[in-house]
Structure formats: C-alpha cells, structure tokens
Amino acid sequence: MRGIPVIPIENGSATKNLTERDIQVLHDLYQYQMLNIKQIRELHFPGSEKYVYKRLFQLKREGYVKSRPLVEKGKKVGAGYFITEKGLRILEVQGLSNKERRARDNKPSGIRLSSVIERNELYTQLLPYKWSFVNGRDFKKTNGINRGALLSGLFIRQDGKQFVLYILENNTRDQTFLKLQREIKLLSDRNILILCKGPVIYEKLWEAEDMHAKELSIIPFPSAIPIMRWYCTNDILYQELQRFGVVSTEQNRFHFGDMVVQGEATKYYVANCLMGDKMTLHYLKRYSYDVYQRTGIKVLLLHWAVGEFQFPFDRYPHVQSVPFYLEELPTR
Template sequence: MKIKNLTERDQNILHALYRFRTFTTPQIYRLFFSNNKTRDYCWQRMSYLKRDGYIMAKPVVKNGKRDTHSYFLTAKGMETLKSKGIVDKTAFAKDLQLSGYRMIYANLVNEIYVQLKPYGFEMWDSRQVKNIYELDRNSLIQGCLVAPDQREYGIYLLTADPEEKTVAKVISEIKKNFNIKYYMVLCSTPDAFTNFERVLKYEETRIRSSVSLLPYDDALIVLKTIGTEEQRVALYQKYGAVRNVEKGAFPYTVVHNGEVKYVCENLHNSTGVRRRLSLYTSHEFKREGRKVLLLIRKGFMQELQEEFKHYPHFEYKIILKSDLLDQIESREYPQI
C-alpha cells in the first residue's frame, strides 16, 4: 500500500536530504525518530519512502561488510518539495547524489550537525554558506556551524593525510574569506592535524580570522561543553568569582587563590586566543598588574608553555577530557 499523504516529518526528511545531500539510517533516526525506542519504525518509514520513489539508498560498506544505508533524494522527492513550496530553486536530484569516498565524507560532515543539533546548534550546508558569503562554488568549505549564541564557525574537515595542495587551498580560502570571523578545522586523523598545524603556524600572522584546529572527536566534545559564552563563563566560575571587564586585555577576571586574575580558555586551540595572549606582554602585565589564568587541554599545554615561555605572568590549569565527558553525561537535553 502506497503512502497516501506525506507527513510533516516525511517532508522534513526530504528537505534535510535536499540541504545536506545524504544521511545514514542511524543519523535519520537520531534526527527525526529519537522519540521511538527502537529503529524499527524509522527503518520501516524510510523503506516506504524508498519504495514509493521519494528517496533512494546506497549501502555504506565498512571493513568489507555493509554497515548501513545512506539515503538520497530522487527526482520525485525533489518535485514534491517544489510542489509544496519547500524549495523554489531549480535543482536536479542527480546532482545531489554521491558515491564512494564522497558519500562517506559527506556522512562524516553531517555527523557534526547530527551530534550538535540537540545542543542548540544549527548548520548551514556548503551551498548556503557559499551563497551567503559569495564564495567560489569550488570552495572546500563544508558548511557553517551556528552556535546557540549565534557565533558562526566556517567548517572544514580534513581526513586521512591531506595533500599539500589541499591544505594550501584551505589556508588560502581562510585568508581570503575574512568576513567569516571564526573557522573550525576538524581533523579525523593525527596526520591531518599535524600537517595542517605546521602550515597554519607559518601563515598565522597573515590570517585575520580566528582559526580553531582540533581532532574531530575533540571538537564535538568542546562544542557540547563550552560552545557558548554562557558555558564559557560557567567554566570560569569553577575557579572563583567571575566579573566581566569592559576595558581590559581579556573579557573576564576571576578571583583565584585570593588574587584577581584575567581568565581565559583555549580548549578550542584557537589562533585568536593565542593572538590575544601574545599581546599581553610583560610590559602590559606591569601596567595592569593582573596575571592570566589559562585553561587548557593537557595535549596542548607543553607547546603553549614553550610559545609563551617569556610570559611568566601566565598560569596554566589543565582541563581533562574526562571532566568534559562527565559534564556532557550529567546534562539532560530535550529530544530533537
């Protein structure tokens, strides 16, 4: 028996496939069926939409075995969206379909949105970002993550061991597109992180935007725990009474061990934070008289201490990954 009428959820699924090109079965479940205890109804509804020609599916293979399916919009699905006024631009479903590595890559990018949506984040797909900021259609940018406090992060994802020309192109785009104030480069492998970090350090002084470089999983953890200014202040409050400073080297001070200090976090591994730290020289410290309490992940601490070895007025406090994970588990978020 065919579907008589598409539900609002069916239409939302089709629209999501239009915007983000593809989602896997587990991703569809978390986005649209999380109120159901099992995936059975999700699988059944997607099979109906596939049977009736609104979507198509391709197998996702891992380690030589089919792991799940990845769904795409069909011509019928596209025409349905147009007829209901959900999309008005001319597009062809075949242009949205992906295969092989490009499909796996898209699923990895879309997982960012799937995981962060319950935490109040939205995400613009790459086409929307390029349109809003008038970027070249061949830009490598993968989208724009919009935090609950409306801060926008241009997103790049690097997998495996990226070619030198790929790293150079990403850096060039970030340097050129400074209307995006914040970027986040997520790396799915250690090689990707190391290779991009080396080039970023060389080009850092030529980049006007703030660039955060993090391993893929770490970036998601950080965004879930301190993805907003309110969460950042809550973190600072664990170390003493916090006060906002209108005119100062840093936006906040904290009363720590009986002393008023500036407080700053760099869990994002941000070039913008390092730039601000570098400006607070010993001369500035003598003028203002406030030390800096810097909250940092253990893996970045040694390198940061070396970079600021001539800044004895900096104090460091390690934030453990386990503490951030505990913080995530202790919170309750509404279902999507």
C-alpha cells in the same frame, strides 16, 4: 508526530500516506544531501529502530527516496539515503526547496559519500545542543564563494557565534593545504573551525605561520563532538570562571580575549583555548612578563588537559593554567 492532510502535487494527483515526519525526513535529505539510517533515526525516530526501517522502505518503494551502499575498506557498513525528483516535488509544494536545485544536483558523488555522512554526523549529534548548521553549498552561494572551495559549511552556536567548518584528512596533500591557506585568507574576518582527522595534519596546522583569522580553532576530529556539546554557549564559561571572582565581558587591547575576572586581590584577563583557538595563543605570547608588569593584570589560560596542548608557562609566570578534562565533562 501528527499527520498532515493529503498534499496535491504538480500533476494534480495526490501523495499517499505521507506524514509530517516524512516531509521532515525529505527536507533533511534535501538540505544535507545524504543521511544514513542511524542519523535519520536520531533526528526523526528516536527510540524506534524498527519503525525507521519500515518507514524508509515505504518512502523508497513509493519513489520519494533512494539509497546506495556505504563502503569502508571494501566492506559495506550501511546505506545512505537521498531524495529523488518525486520527493523534491513534494517539498516544492510545501515551499521547502529551491527550484534551481534538482535532485540530480543534490546527490553527492561517490568520492564524497563518506565525507558527507561524516559531516552530517556532527550535525545530528550537535542539534540537540542547539547548534545549527548551514551546509557548504548554501553558505558558498549566499557568500559568493567558489563552489569548489574546501569548506564544509557553517556551524552556529546557540548564542549566535558562527564558525566556518573545515574537515581535513590526516594525509591532506600539500596542494590542498595551500588551497586551504588561500581560502582562510579570504575568510580572515570570520571564525574558522578546522577538525583534524589525524596527528599529522593537526601538527601541520599548528606549525603553519601564515594562517590568520578572527579565530582559528583547530581540534582533533574525535574530540569535536564532546567539546561542542559541552561548549554550546558562552554562558558555560561564566559559570566555570566564577570560582576566580566576578566575571564580565571586556575586550582586552592585546586581542587574546573578551572576558575579565575580578578576584579579591587580582584582576585576570581570560585567554580561552577551549575551542583550540590558535589566534588566542598567538596574541597571548605577545603579552610578555614585561608587559604584565606595566598592566598588573594576570591571565587565566583555559585549555584542555591533553598532550597536544603546549604553552611555555615557564616564560610566562603571570599566566595561570586552567585545565579542563574531557572525561569529566557532564552529560546533559
């Protein structure tokens, strides 16, 4: 990582020993509020565990960052780093910050520390696969959404597809669940991605009948990173589906897919549940056997081979199960 020239700051003095990588670290701390050492190392110091400790110590000693302990179940599990006002002034000189947001506003509160670190773990793990992320604060401001909204941000796949992100605890309260339903109603023209931190909230979301969006993807939190690493572009599906025939894009009039496959003797609609899209199954269930007999077009239903997935295949003989296996995903 090349160094950068000495940078003047507002009072006319100069920064000392700051590199381009230091500026990038400060910018990420500003953008994502708080990162732990593991996340900073993966983003900026890959393969250099000792040096990341040394560099963070120097940035902290010079007053550009601060840290606070991260605690789980009463035990310290590490430290989270956040930017200071001095560090923020460096970003202002570089044109990398919004002057309306000061360091005191950027620091997450104690009750939000674990959720911020958790959200940023998704960001750091998915960045190498060309997913990008807009944090919740900036997304809310840009779209005129209340600051108290539950959403965590916006993920953007490398092919441009966007997902508004929610992360829900297993013991989500009824009041919070009702608030979620109201928010999704306001965002019904967008793709929604909800990551569930337990089976109770996962099942509750699938059972809820009054939640609708353009896509409503519901995934167990532990499965999110491997699924999203693999499914980082729709080109993946074109490759996978070629074993059934010629693949093309075509929005079907039954609203459960935008891909078709023309086999040697059979044409298929593609119903894609690989991102846990509840809306796909909602509309697919309207494509009854009687409707199929009129169209003559069968369905390939793409889904993960896990116990949570349920579909009444016995009542839909025209729908062919196409299971995918998490443990068989290629490491790239």
